[in-house]
Amino acid sequence: DIQMTQSPSTLSASVGDRVTITCRASQSISRWLAWYQQKPGEAPKLLIYQTSTLESGVPSRFSGTGSGTEFTLTISSLQPDDFATYYCQQYNRDYTFGQGTKLEIK
Amino acid sequence: QVQLVQSGAEVKKPGASVKVSCKASGYTFTSYDINWVRQATGQGLEWMGWMNPNSGNTGYAQKFQGRVTMTRNTSISTAYMELSSLRSEDTAVYYCARLAKYYDILTGYYHYGMDVWGQGTTVTVSS
Numbered sequence: 001d002i003q004m005t006q007s008p009s010t011l012s013a014s015v016g017d018r019v020t021i022t023c024r025a026s027q028s029i030s031r032w033l034a035w036y037q038q039k040p041g042e043a044p045k046l047l048i049y050q051t052s053t054l055e056s057g058v059p060s061r062f063s064g065t066g067s068g069t070e071f072t073l074t075i076s077s078l079q080p081d082d083f084a085t086y087y088c089q090q091y092n093r094d095y096t097f098g099q100g101t102k103l104e105i106k
Numbered sequence: 107q108v109q110l111v112q113s114g115a116e117v118k119k120p121g122a123s124v125k126v127s128c129k130a131s132g133y134t135f136t137s138y139d140i141n142w143v144r145q146a147t148g149q150g151l152e153w154m155g156w157m158n159p160n161s162g163n164t165g166y167a168q169k170f171q172g173r174v175t176m177t178r179n180t181s182i183s184t185a186y187m188e189l190s191s192l193r194s195e196d197t198a199v200y201y202c203a204r205l206a207k208y209y210d211i212l213t214g215y216y217h218y219g220m221d222v223w224g225q226g227t228t229v230t231v232s233s
Contacts, residue, residue: 001168034219036151043201043223044143044151049208050217087151091218094167095141095153 002026002090006098012106017078021101023071023088032092035064035073038100039084047086048073078103108132110140110202110224117230123190126227128202135183136160139205141220142176142187144198152198156205157185192231199226 003026013019023033031051036044046055048064051071061076075082083105088098113127128140142154155166157176164176175188185202203220210217 032217036220038151043203043226044220045223046206046219046221049206049219050210053208053217055219055221089151089153089220094165095156097143097151097153100150 002029002093002096004088004090004096004098006086006088006101008101009099010102010104012104013078014106015078015080019075019078019103021073021086021088021103023066023073023098025069025071025090025092028068029090029092031067032090033064033066033071034089034091035062036087036089036097037082037084038087044087075103108204108222110204110222112200112202112224112227115228115230117232118192120193120231120233122192122231123188124192124229125186125188126200126202126229128185128187128224130183130185130204133204135178136180138207140176140178140185141203141205142174143201143203143220145201145226146195146198149198154187154200159185189229192229194231197229197231199228201226 005024007022033051035048038044052064063074085100085102087100111129116124118124136159139156141156144152157164159178178185202224204222206221208217
C-alpha cells in the first residue's frame with residue numbers, strides 16, 4: 001500500500017499569511033495527487049487534482065506543486081474561509097489519504 | 107443540481123451489518139464511479155472502495171476485503187455500501203463520492219478527483 005504523510009499536522013496562521021502544507025508518498029506516484037479541504041461537519045471538497053490543476057471554482061490563491069514523492073499545497077494569502085483541514089490523496093494505485101493538516105487561526 | 111443524497115443515521119450492534127444508500131441526481135448515474143470513504147470522529151479520511159455503476163465492477167481496499175459489498179440499482183440511480191461483522195471501530199461517518207475523470211491531453215492519461223460528495227451517514231456500533 002502507498003502511504004501518504006502530511007506535515008505539519010497542525011498549522012497556526014493569520015489572515016493574509018502565505019502557508020504551505022507538505023505531503024510525502026511512500027513511493028513514487030508521479031503526479032497522481034489530489035488535495036481536499038474539509039470543514040467541521042461537512043463533506044470534503046475537491047480543490048486540486050493532477051498535483052496542480054485547480055478544480056472549477058477554486059480560488060487562484062490555492063496552488064499545488066510536486067512530483068514523485070513530494071508535494072505541496074500553498075495558499076498565497078489566507079482568507080477567513082480557508083481555516084479548515086486539508087488532505088492530500090494519491091490515486092496512483094487505489095486511493096490513500098494523508099492524515100490531514102488542520103489550519104487554525106493564530 | 108448534481109448531488110448525492112445518503113440514507114439516515116444507523117445504530118447497530120456488534121456483529122451486525124449495515125447498508126448505506128447513496129442516491130444520485132442531476133447527472134447520468136452510470137457515467138461516474140462511486141467511491142466510499144469513511145471518517146471516524148476526529149480522525150482522517152479512509153478510502154473503502156469503488157464501484158462502477160455501469161458494469162457493477164468493484165474494487166475494495168484490502169482492509170475491508172471480505173466485509174464490504176458495493177452494489178447499485180441503476181433504475182433508481184442509487185449506490186449501496188454494505189459492511190458486515192460490525193465492530194466498535196467501524197463507528198464513523200460514511201461518505202459516498204462521485205469520481206470525476208479529467209483527461210490530460212499532453213500525456214494521454216486520465217486524472218481523478220472525488221468532486222461530488224454525499225452529506226455523510228453516521229453509523230454507530232454499540233452494544
